[in-house]
Amino acid sequence: MDKKIDSALRRDFQNSAAILRPAAAATTVAKTAKFWCQELLKNPPSSPDQFTEEIEKIKSALSFLGEAAIDTAKLAAKASAASVTARRAMWLRQWSGDTASKHKLTSLKFAGTQLFGPELTQIISEVTGGKGAFLPQGRRPRRDFHKRNFQHKTWNSSNRQQRGSRPLPQAQSNRRYKAPWQNQTKSIRKHTPTKSQDS
Incomplete structure (x- = not known):
C-alpha cells in the first residue's frame, strides 16, 4: 500500500500544480475583457463593422474563460x-486484509461526505451478515512466550568461566606457577660440583 499512497499523492500534487496554469491565464484574459468593455462604453464605435469587431473580441475572451x-x-x-x-490507502494500511481487497476498496466511487461512501457500509453488512459495523480483522499469528524452548544449564563451580581469565597448568594448580626456564636453571644448579676446601 505504500506504493499506492506514494502514487496517489504524486498525482494529487501534479494535478494541483496544473490548476495554476488555466487559473493564471483566465485571470489575465478576464482583466483584458473587462478593459475592452470599459473602452467600448466610453468610446462607442461609430460604424457597425467596428462595433461588431469589438464584440467578437469580447466574445473570444469569454469563450477562453469558459474553457479555462x-x-x-x-x-x-x-x-x-x-x-x-x-x-483510503492510508486508512486501510493497518487492515489485515489481502492486497486485492485493499485495492478494490480504494477504487470505490466517492459519494456523499464519507471517505468510502455507502458502498463500504453495504460490503461490511454482506461480509458480517449485518452483525458488524467494521471490516473483519483476520487473526494474526501470535508468539507464545511460555512455549518457547530454552536450554537451561545447571550452574556449578566447574562450568563457571570468567571472561579474560587464563587456566593454570594442571600439574601446578596448587602451587605457584614458574616458567620452564626457571625449573631448568634449578636443575643445573643441583648437578654443579662444589669445590673442596683446603685444610
Missing part, C-alpha cells in the same frame, strides 16, 4: 480523486 473554467474543474476533480485514494 472547464479545465480547472477537471484538474481539481482529478486532484480530489487522488487525494481520496491516498487517504
